[in-house]
Amino acid sequence: MVVRIKIIWFFICISIPSLGIEQVLAEDFVRLREEMVQEIGHDLRETVAQTHVSDLSEQVKKALLAVPRHEFVPERLKDKAYENRPLPIGYGQTISQPFIVALMTELLKLKPNDKVLEIGTGSGYQAAVLAEIVDQVYTIEIIPELGEHAAERFERLGYANIKTRIGDGYYGWEEAAPFDAIIVTAAASHIPPPLVQQLKPGGRMIIPVGSQFMTQFLVLVEKDQRGEIVAEQIVPVKFVPLTRATEK
Amino acid sequence: MTFGQRKPGLKFLIAIGLVSGASLGYEILLMRIFSIIQWHHFAYLMISLALLGFGVSGTIITLLGDRLSRHFYRAFQLNLVLFSISSLGCFLIAQQVQFNPLEILWDKGQWINLAGIFLLLMLPFFFAANGICLAFMQYKRHINSVYAANLFGSGMGALAVILLLHWLFPLTLLGLISGLGFLAVALLQKPSILTLKGMIGLILAVLVPIFVIQSDLQLKPLEYKQLSQTMKQMGARVIAERSGPLALITVVESPKIPFRYAPGLSLMSPALPPDQLGLFFDGEGMTAITRYDGKQDSIAYLHEMPSALPYVLLDQPDVLILGAGGGASILQALWHGARQIDAVELNDDLVALMTADFADYSGRIYTHEKVSVHVEEARGFIETTQNQFDLIQMELMDSFNVSSAGLSALSETWLYTVESFQTLLQRLKPEGILAIGRWIRLPPRDGPRMLATVIEAMHRSGIDDPARRLVWIRSWNLGVLLIRNGAFSAADIASIKAFCIQRAFDLAWYPGISEKEVNRYNHLADPVFYQAAVALLGEERDRYIETNKFNITPVTDDKPWFFRFFRWRILPDVMNNIQTGGYSLLDLGYLVLVATLVLASVFSFLLILLPLVFKYRKWMQRCHESPLRVALYFSCLGFAFMFIEIAFMQRFSLYLSHPVLSAATMLTSFLVFAGIGSQWVGRGHHPYAKKRIMISVFVIVAIATLYLLVLPVIFRTSMTFPDTLRVLISILLIAPLAVFMGMPFPAGIARLENESGEKACRMVPWAWGVNGCASVIGAVLATLLATHFGISAVILIAMAFYLVALVLIPTQAGFTGGGENDRGRTV
Missing domain, CATH: 1.20.1250 (Growth Hormone; Chain: A;)
Structure with a gap:
């Protein structure tokens, strides 16, 4: 009997601190998320001259605060989930830097009843952020394992408004087209013309350009009401290419 | 017994030759292998490793020399065996180290991984050097013959590896090299190789390469390289592979997620690329082999790319294509009715693939009656050909990913130099056009540097009106620069404008351009490309180049690093903007070189000098x-x-x-x-x-x-x-x-x-x-x-x-x- 009590006591002793740790970790993640959002807001204010995004809008801020980014990164990198940096997620892919996710989402100027298409699901983080803002998100991934993991994640986290597909994103998602906004997270040698066709008049398409760990610039394609296309190339870095005379 | 008393036998000299050749061959092989699994700039890391291995060995032998002299043969043979084990083993372990140069700026742990690889791969050189140094000390009085064996073996090792790379895959060659240490030990057994130890050595020398060939061992290219990523797509499979000293060529079929390689294709394009096969060089630099059934319609997309611009201005031109690759430029020339096409391609393995394995798939364009293929280095070809052309097209020589990350910063590009452009200008017929395509990087650097280099070449060639001979257009990711041997006419300009408007391409420069016409379809905060052209073609040229935070000075044969844009003055911008894209201002290839310098300095001090200081x-x-x-x-x-x-x-x-x-x-x-x-x-x-x-x-x-x-x-x-x-x-x-x-x-x-x-x-x-x-x-x-x-x-x-x-x-x-x-x- 004494032995049994000791065993029970032992398990109580070891489980109380572990429960405590879980609680602390969850709180930590909330705090880290808030800090991340603050940092993104600061970065956006710093680069307003380049991006024309002066600050985080309420809807994007709420979305970033709501999405548990740590659920979208590999277990070993959970402690780095809220650092403002891209992280490897396996299969040669990355989860984008939060600043870039926020900037792209802002640039799409989304409305709650919008329908958004994402080409390149990756971890699913960007789709989750979009799903916090709009009614319908369609996302396509070409790497089966990534697509499957993302779909499971969406289900587990309750993102019922995200529809996933594994396959070729070049021709978009014809049954659900047209879209108010499109994000192409995997830039190819050219922007697929079929995607432009699936964009509603007045719609916006955003494409980050660069290598996996370095977004060099963003291409924002806008289709006006007449169907004409204009692309804007946005370099998020605050940079003056010439040395000022005083610096010389 | 002390060092320096005996005369080496023939078998011993052969053993020295074998280990010397193996170590130098290993160094060259590592350069090749690291080009495949990482990138070209690791060649410099390998040279440092070999030197460090030999340096550390010198220190250790100096410190332990007297003790080792008593057990010379045992120590000598042990080091040869350790070379054999470590040359394969350390490489395989190093492959497991998750070093990602793309992440080096975000993750300090990558520096530790790089240092780990550095130390691991130093070991085989260290063991080989131990054997050689011990032999030098043991046979001090007969050093000439030992030394000759060392030199002859080293020379043969280097040449053998280069030759064997034509026929053998790098990993097979690695197995062969690893077996050489065992072979050398077997040779040394007395009275003959037919002793137990000798036979074991011999068997191991044969078994190691067989093990490497038969096992599942594979080179593990970085998962962020294009080929690695492609192979993760559904249904992607390698259908051909050719290994040579220049590159490992991989041809990939991806029926479910088709390749659609069409750099800069217009957003307005009504035509799309047909079926293609992916073509990779050392797992990067993807281009494509396009299926061509002889029907013009199937490749109409080639008229919707920025590279089609010169054909709007030329009728049935004689074309020279530098870097024929998968043949897209040849197809483009054929589509536009070129009279004669000379295509230069350096890689004979690629030419073999295009003329044999994929001849039917590609519509036999390499053997088309209008096409002459020259297996030569492009710069060498233009320096020696006496022909002149209506159009010279320079293909993109790197992939977009490699370009955008600045991974080519240490690659010499002899085609993009002032001297090269001077020659190219001489190879143009009157009214002929030189067309150069480059990926767009923002803030701009490739484009302005190309323009600055071309203008310098024109000045040196005695052309005093470059502004009238240049046209520069761009899509969102590709810029095309045209240089005409003569001035562009009003009719030319009208055609160029129509071409660009239809395809939503922007004009960056043409003779007579106004600022209102630029920056319309691919809008930038400032019309930086136009501004660069105005500055580089005007009085402000030198000042613009000097004050630019990127290195955009004209590239010469003496400084052929076109892609090294980094200037140290940019560092404050990088540091102040780390979270907001600051790293994209750097050239990663250059950074890896700096990292190599730091590692080489630290380790050579710690491992060579410090032990001696004691x-x-x-x-x-x-x-x-x-x-x-x-x-x-x-x-x-x-x-x-x-x-x-x-x-x-x-x-x-x-x-x-x-x-x-x-x-x-x-x-x-x-x-x-x-x-x-x-x-x-x-x-x-x-x-x-x-x-x-x-x-x-x-x-x-x-x-x-x-x-x-x-x-x-x-x-x-x-x-x-x-x-x-x-x-x-x-x-x-x-x-x-x-x-x-x-x-x-x-x-x-x-x-x-x-x-x-x-x-x-x-x-x-x-x-x-x-x-x-x-x-x-x-x-x-x-x-x-x-x-x-x-x-x-x-x-x-x-x-x-x-x-x-x-x-x-x-x-x-x-x-x-x-x-x-x-x-x-x-x-």
């Missing part, structure tokens, strides 16, 4: 010579030797067409001839030693100066000679220089030995260590300096080092014979 006092007690003076003399020699070796390796890469071939030829030549020089001076009588150092330094300076002046002429006149002849000419050119470069080190060592006496003062290890440190650091520093100041400047600095060494020659006269510690010949 014994410094004991050794120096009765020395008359100043240790500082000795350190300066031998570090000057270390830097000078490596600076000249690396600089000529770079300079000859233009001539020999590829860094690997250049590295193999240069390493072998310097090795063999510096060794001969070392032996030659070693046989002299001591009163002449100082005089010989002085003479050798003056001869080195004279030859290097002469080469600075005449090499461009020699290269130009013999550029089209066959590979073997150019290799031979290169060896003959290096021979006299290297012979004299081999002299100052052993002569200096001998003076130290004589001055103090081995038991009284041990200055030699100190000299060895300092020289080793300088060699390791010098190998990387030379490249770094060359990218900033030019190859010639590095040669001039080397000469200065030699001249400084001249005034630092150890003061005591004397000479005791051959310089077994000559580092120049062991690496």
Whole structure:
């Protein structure tokens, strides 16, 4: 009997601190998320001259605060989930830097009843952020394992408004087209013309350009009401290419 | 028994030759393998590794020499076995280290991974060097024959690897090299190889390569390389692979997620690419082989790309395509009704694929009646052809990913230099057009630099109105620059404008352009491309280039690093904007070189010099010579030797067409001839030693100066000679220089030995260590300096080092014979 009590006591002793740790970790993640959002807001204010995004809008801020980014990164990198940096997620892919996710989402100027298409699901983080803002998100991934993991994640986290597909994103998602906004997270040698066709008049398409760990610039394609296309190339870095005379 | 008493047998000399050849072959093979699994700039890391391995070995043998002498054969054989095990084992472990250069700026752990790889891969060189150094000490009195075996083996090893890469995959070759240590041990068994140990060695020598071939061992390219990513797509499979010294070519079929390679294709394009096969070079640089069924409609997309612009201005042109690759430019020329097409492609494996395996798929375009394919290096071809063309098209030579990350920062691009453009301009018929495509990077750097280089070439060619001969357009990711041999007419301009409007391409420059016409479809915050053109074509050119935070100075043959845009003045911008895209201002290739320099410096100090410092006092007690003076003399020699070796390796890469071939030829030549020089001076009588150092330094300076002046002429006149002849000419050119470069080190060592006496003062290890440190650091520093100041400047600095060494020659006269510690010949 004494032995049994000791065993029970032992398990109580070891489980109380572990429960405590879980609680602390969850709180930590909330705090880290808030800090991340603050940092993104600061970065956006710093680069307003380049991006024309002066600050985080309420809807994007709420979305970033709501999405548990740590659920979208590999277990070993959970402690780095809220650092403002891209992280490897396996299969040669990355989860984008939060600043870039926020900037792209802002640039799409989304409305709650919008329908958004994402080409390149990756971890699913960007789709989750979009799903916090709009009614319908369609996302396509070409790497089966990534697509499957993302779909499971969406289900587990309750993102019922995200529809996933594994396959070729070049021709978009014809049954659900047209879209108010499109994000192409995997830039190819050219922007697929079929995607432009699936964009509603007045719609916006955003494409980050660069290598996996370095977004060099963003291409924002806008289709006006007449169907004409204009692309804007946005370099998020605050940079003056010439040395000022005083610096010389 | 003590070192230096016995005469080596033939079998022993063969063993020395085998391990020497294996270690140099291993170095060259690692350069090739790391180009496949990582990127080209790791070649410099490999040179440092080999040098470090030999340097550390020198230190260890110096410290443990007496103890090792008692167990020479056992120690010698053990090191050979360890070389065999580590050359394969350390590489396989290093492959498991998750080093990702793309992440090096975000994750400090990547530096530890890089250091881990550095140390791991140093080990095989260390063990090989231990064997060689032990042999030198054991057979001190018969060092000439040991030394000859070392040199001959090294030379053969380098050449064998280059030749075998034509037929064998790199990993198979790695298995063969790993077996050589066991083979050498088997040979040494007495009374013959037929003893138990001998047979075990022999069996292992055969089993290791068989194991490598039969097992599942594979090269593991970084998962962020294009090929790795493609292979993760559904249904993607490799359908052909060719390995050669230039590249590993992989052809991939992806029926479920088709390749649609069409750089810069207009957003308005009504036509899309047909079926394609992905074509990868060393797992990167993706282009495509396009299925062509002979129907014009199927490839109409080629008219919707920025590269189609020159065809709007030319009727049935004679076309020269530089870098034919998968044949997209040939198809484009055929689609536009070219009369004759000359296509230059360096890689014969690729030509073989296009004319055999994929001839039907590609519509037999490589053997089309209008097409002549030349298997040559593009710069060599344009330097020697006497033909003129209506259109010369320069293909994109790198992938977008590689370009955007700045991974090509250390790749020499001999086609993008002022001298190259001068020649290209001469190859244009009147009204002919040179068309150059480049990926767009933002903030802009590739485009402005290309323009600056072209304008400089036009000025040097006596063209005083470049502004009237240039047109520059861009899509969101691709810029195309046209240079006309004559002025663009009003009708030309009208056609160009119509072409761009229909495809939503932007005009950056044409003669008579106004600011209102620019920056319309691919809108930038400022019309930076137009502004660059205005500045570079106007009075502000020099100031614009000078004040630009990127290095956009015209590229010359002396500084052929087109992609090294980094200037240190940009660092504050990077640091202030780390979270908001600041890293995209850097060139990663350059950063890896800096990282290599830091690692090489730290490890060479820790592993070569520091162990010697502990014994410094004991050794120096009765020395008359100043240790500082000795350190300066031998570090000057270390830097000078490596600076000249690396600089000529770079300079000859233009001539020999590829860094690997250049590295193999240069390493072998310097090795063999510096060794001969070392032996030659070693046989002299001591009163002449100082005089010989002085003479050798003056001869080195004279030859290097002469080469600075005449090499461009020699290269130009013999550029089209066959590979073997150019290799031979290169060896003959290096021979006299290297012979004299081999002299100052052993002569200096001998003076130290004589001055103090081995038991009284041990200055030699100190000299060895300092020289080793300088060699390791010098190998990387030379490249770094060359990218900033030019190859010639590095040669001039080397000469200065030699001249400084001249005034630092150890003061005591004397000479005791051959310089077994000559580092120049062991690496």
